[in-house]
Amino acid sequence: MKAVTWQGTEKVSVETTDDPRIQEPTDAIVRMTSTAICGSDLHLYDVLGMYLDPGDILGHEPMGIVEEVGPEVTHIAPGDRVVVPFNISCGHCWMCRHGLFAQCETTQVRDQGKGAALFGYTKLYGHVPGAQAELLRVPQAQFGPIKVPEGHPDERFLFLSDVLTTSWQAFRYADVESGGTCAVIGLGPIGQLTARVAKFLGAERVFAVDNVPERLEMARRHGIEVIDTRDVDDVPEAIMNLTDGRGVDGVVDAVGMEAHGSPLQHVAQRAAGKLPDSVARRAVEKFGVDRMAALNTAFGSVRRGGTISIIGVYGGQANPFPMMDLFDKGVTIRMGQAHVKRWVDEIMPALTGDGDPLGTEDLTTHSLPLAEAPHGYEIFKEKQDGCIKVVLKP
Numbered sequence: 330m331k332a333v334t335w336q337g338t339e340k341v342s343v344e345t346t347d348d349p350r351i352q353e354p355t356d357a358i359v360r361m362t363s364t365a366i367c368g369s370d371l372h373l374y375d376v377l378g379m380y381l382d383p384g385d386i387l388g389h390e391p392m393g394i395v396e397e398v399g400p401e402v403t404h405i406a407p408g409d410r411v412v413v414p415f416n417i418s419c420g421h422c423w424m425c426r427h428g429l430f431a432q433c434e435t436t437q438v439r440d441q442g443k444g445a446a447l448f449g450y451t452k453l454y455g456h457v458p459g460a461q462a463e464l465l466r467v468p469q470a471q472f473g474p475i476k477v478p479e480g481h482p483d484e485r486f487l488f489l490s491d492v493l494t495t496s497w498q499a500f501r502y503a504d505v506e507s508g509g510t511c512a513v514i515g516l517g518p519i520g521q522l523t524a525r526v527a528k529f530l531g532a533e534r535v536f537a538v539d540n541v542p543e544r545l546e547m548a549r550r551h552g553i554e555v556i557d558t559r560d561v562d563d564v565p566e567a568i569m570n571l572t573d574g575r576g577v578d579g580v581v582d583a584v585g586m587e588a589h590g591s592p593l594q595h596v597a598q599r600a601a602g603k604l605p606d607s608v609a610r611r612a613v614e615k616f617g618v619d620r621m622a623a624l625n626t627a628f629g630s631v632r633r634g635g636t637i638s639i640i641g642v643y644g645g646q647a648n649p650f651p652m653m654d655l656f657d658k659g660v661t662i663r664m665g666q667a668h669v670k671r672w673v674d675e676i677m678p679a680l681t682g683d684g685d686p687l688g689t690e691d692l693t694t695h696s697l698p699l700a701e702a703p704h705g706y707e708i709f710k711e712k713q714d715g716c717i718k719v720v721l722k723p
């Protein structure tokens with residue numbers, strides 16, 4: 330089959346690899362019809378290369394048609410249309426029974442001290458072949474795959490695999506009551522959907538921050554009040570002014586470790602990316618190579634007693650951390666990978682009903698054949714050609 334493989338820093342290529350086979354009775358093989366590129370893949374593309382080997386298959390936002398199932402997989406059958414969550418969880422361990430699917434104890438990558446295995450996401454997360462390919466082997470398929478109905482384009486359901494469920498969790502974790510206020514830092518795919526979920530779930534005012542014109546424009550057309558950092562130097566001050574000096578109830582950091590506006594950490598990250606792998610791993614794990622700009626905006630914008638929900642991925646050790654301010658403000662911070670399946674039942678009615686209230690079909694800016702994946706990575710990374718979300722069509 331053809332698959333998108335990581336080949337080195339900022340280099341992916343489409344290669345011919347062996348077709349995956351059923352290896353366990355709980356496996357399924359799914360033929361991909363749509364498989365998206367995520368902001369998380371960009372971290373692999375540039376700063377986290379030390380955790381990959383050339384030839385690793387990328388991708389964790391899969392949707393397709395079931396081709397084959399192992400004998401213990403009974404809730405889906407060949408021919409079914411399914412979306413596959415990016416985290417691999419068993420559904421029956423202690424963590425899964427508590428809805429903490431991103432921490433599944435059956436697939437936890439214990440030798441790396443990490444949570445549940447993920448598709449296409451480095452040795453830290455199980456070194457599982459990813460979904461940007463014609464075929465995907467799905468472990469724990471007795472639980473993971475979500476059956477979805479016919480009658481809408483793939484894009485209506487595809488984002489259950491990650492972006493939409495992640496955004497749902499991001500907003501839920503921000504603990505904003507109906508009628509409350511929310512700020513979303515970053516308007517990539519995650520920020521876009523988080524802001525829409527916030528409105529959909531009843532936030533009265535939703536502010537979103539970025540500096541990319543077409544991303545701001547997309548948010549605007551979904552009723553979001555945008556703050557353009559090309560015009561506004563001090564975002565927390567702007568948010569304070571918009572909220573009678575109080576700050577917002579909840580802030581979502583939808584940026585993560587590659588935030589703009591942290592020049593020193595940017596240099597450190599770039600440098601770590603060029604070191605030999607073992608040295609680079611130590612550098613990333615021990616030193617402050619996370620960029621703090623988005624987090625600092627969140628810290629400054631939240632009201633006293635409010636909540637910060639960190640959904641952007643961090644990979645190093647952030648330092649310095651304004652403990653005094655956070656303690657004094659009495660801030661709650663929640664974070665982590667999305668527990669994808671935990672949110673699916675809540676979201677599904679918004680996808681299967683009339684209309685498209687979350688605008689899932691207004692997120693993808695580029696649909697490309699698998700062979701054009703390298704171009705897709707480049708324009709997504711560089712924000713060229715109005716790129717906001719790339720969906721590959723194997």
Ligand SMILES: NC(=O)c1ccc[n+]([C@@H]2O[C@H](COP(=O)([O-])OP(=O)(O)OC[C@H]3O[C@@H](n4cnc5c(N)ncnc54)[C@H](O)[C@@H]3O)[C@@H](O)[C@H]2O)c1
Pocket residue numbers: 367368369370371372491492495514515516517518519520538539540541544558583584585586587588589590622623626639640641642643665666667
């Ligand atoms: N926790 C999870 O389960 C999970 C799942 C999916 C993605 N993620 C993470 O969410 C983050 C966003 O993903 P995405 O696909 O939207 O990525 P993206 O790279 O397309 O979006 C990031 C956006 O943040 C903006 N930005 C950068 N620095 C900023 C700053 N200082 N202030 C305001 N905006 C800033 C960028 O212009 C960009 O539009 C990534 O870190 C990704 O890894 C987490």
Ligand SMILES: [Zn+2]
Pocket residue numbers: 367368369370389390415491492
């Ligand atoms: Zn993702």
Ligand SMILES: [Zn+2]
Pocket residue numbers: 418419420421422423424425426432433434435436
């Ligand atoms: Zn489990």
